[in-house]
Amino acid sequence: xxxxxxxxxxxxxxxxxxxxxxxxxxxxxxxxxxxxxxxxxxxxxxxxxxxxxxxxxxxxxxxxxxxxxxxxxxxxxxxxxxxxxxxxxxxxxxxxxxxxxxxxxxxxxxxxxxxxxxxxxxxxxxxxxxxxxxxxxxxxxxxxxxxxxxxxxxxxxxxxxxxxxxxxxxxxxxxxxxxxxxxxxxxxxxxxxxxxxxxxxxxxxxxxxxxxxxxxxxxxxxxxxxxxxxxxxxxxxxxxxxxxxxxxxxxxxxxxxxxxxxxxxxxxxxxxxxxxxxxxx
Amino acid sequence: xxxxxxxxxxxxxxxxxxxxxxxxxxxxxxxxxxxxxxxxxxxxxxxxxxxxxxxxxxxxxxxxxxxxxxxxxxxxxxxxxxxxxxxxxxxxxxxxxxxxxxxxxxxxxxxxxxxxxxxxxxx
Numbered sequence: 001x002x003x004x005x006x007x008x009x010x011x012x013x014x015x016x017x018x019x020x021x022x023x024x025x026x027x028x029x030x031x032x033x034x035x036x037x038x039x040x041x042x043x044x045x046x047x048x049x050x051x052x053x054x055x056x057x058x059x060x061x062x063x064x065x066x067x068x069x070x071x072x073x074x075x076x077x078x079x080x081x082x083x084x085x086x087x088x089x090x091x092x093x094x095x096x097x098x099x100x101x102x103x104x105x106x107x108x109x110x111x112x113x114x115x116x117x118x119x120x121x122x123x124x125x126x127x128x129x130x131x132x133x134x135x136x137x138x139x140x141x142x143x144x145x146x147x148x149x150x151x152x153x154x155x156x157x158x159x160x161x162x163x164x165x166x167x168x169x170x171x172x173x174x175x176x177x178x179x180x181x182x183x184x185x186x187x188x189x190x191x192x193x194x195x196x197x198x199x200x201x202x203x204x205x206x207x208x209x210x211x212x213x214x215x216x217x218x219x220x221x222x223x224x225x226x227x228x229x230x231x232x233x234x235x236x237x238x239x240x241x242x243x244x245x246x247x248x249x250x251x252x253x254x255x256x257x258x259x260x261x262x263x264x265x266x267x268x269x270x271x272x273x274x275x276x277x278x279x280x281x
Numbered sequence: 282x283x284x285x286x287x288x289x290x291x292x293x294x295x296x297x298x299x300x301x302x303x304x305x306x307x308x309x310x311x312x313x314x315x316x317x318x319x320x321x322x323x324x325x326x327x328x329x330x331x332x333x334x335x336x337x338x339x340x341x342x343x344x345x346x347x348x349x350x351x352x353x354x355x356x357x358x359x360x361x362x363x364x365x366x367x368x369x370x371x372x373x374x375x376x377x378x379x380x381x382x383x384x385x386x387x388x389x390x391x392x393x394x395x396x397x398x399x400x401x402x403x404x
Contacts, residue, residue, distance in 0.1 A: 016387075023387075026384075029381050029383060030341075059383070062378035062383040062384070095375075095378045097376075153386050156390070188390070188391045189395070190395055191329060192325045192328035192332070267340035271349075
């Protein structure tokens with residue numbers, strides 16, 4: 001069915017090149033975005049890993065986006081495992097565009113030994129990636145994550161700030177983190193003719209994110225911090241490819257993380273499925 | 282936790298319903314109403330706008346902006362005659378979220394004006 005959709009639906013994409021930071025952009029109602037994102041890192045003296053997530057993002061309403069994730073990872077000289085699921089919902093409380101646009105984010109995740117690094121909170125750091133998968137899988141994380149997403153658009157630039165709070169359903173303290181991003185398409189004016197590698201097809205930016213400790217030890221002490229440029233390209237068929245090398249800013253961080261992403265948006269999912277069944281599109 | 286979640290859902294739904302009342306054109310501030318397109322009737326902009334329309338708008342409003350199901354036609358008198366370029370720009374930036382029209386503020390402003398150049402060429 002997926003191949004059927006990919007082969008037949010006209011599509012669009014105007015994605016921000018962020019991997020960790022959320023902007024205030026919501027999924028268009030009725031559209032489904034399918035995305036695979038991977039993070040590759042080597043947490044010396046541990047082994048190289050690749051953590052991947054497959055994401056299904058659906059626009060329920062113009063002000064409500066829901067997203068479901070399947071996560072997995074593979075570690076060199078160790079194993080390849082399924083690490084769990086995430087389900088998130090984003091709500092836009094203000095119905096118009098403002099200088100700063102808030103979005104409320106609620107997520108539940110049930111993961112173990114996850115290495116997708118979709119956010120850094122508390123004292124998450126390099127040491128978390130040194131355990132063998134067999135050991136790490138014993139510690140299942142069941143937690144709620146809340147974000148306040150603030151986004152602004154100004155002269156083609158998008159500037160986004162995320163404030164993150166995570167609470168495990170177990171008796172762990174609240175953990176905090178942040179993510180910041182700024183990005184811009186390389187051209188603001190669209191060309192009259194179709195093109196593949198013209199500047200309007202590229203967007204570039206920078207991301208910074210890290211932990212802010214927990215309720216008992218709030219601050220930057222013993223937290224991982226990352227910074228890196230990020231770039232994406234939208235192919236003529238609407239597929240978006242993203243890449244970002246990200247650099248750990250202290251010894252607590254993984255020195256380098258390389259992120260890759262590929263996404264595709266299916267327009268008006270249910271209308272298309274209805275059409276396939278012989279109904280009106 | 283579940284009660285808080287349900288409360289938030291109901292609150293957001295109420296906000297959306299309230300926003301859906303009335304016509305969007307009445308909400309456009311005078312300053313936005315009077316804004317003029319920097320690409321007014323430029324053929325290059327119309328061609329670019331047509332491409333943008335095919336990519337971002339046609340799945341809801343139809344390949345020729347004729348409308349689909351509950352999604353309105355953009356060839357209507359209201360869009361072509363009554364709404365100014367500034368009105369349509371305001372709608373694209375802010376959306377009409379209670380009625381399913383998302384904000385297109387994620388598109389750069391020049392592309393919104395190119396889109397408007399195409400829409401206005403459909404009269």
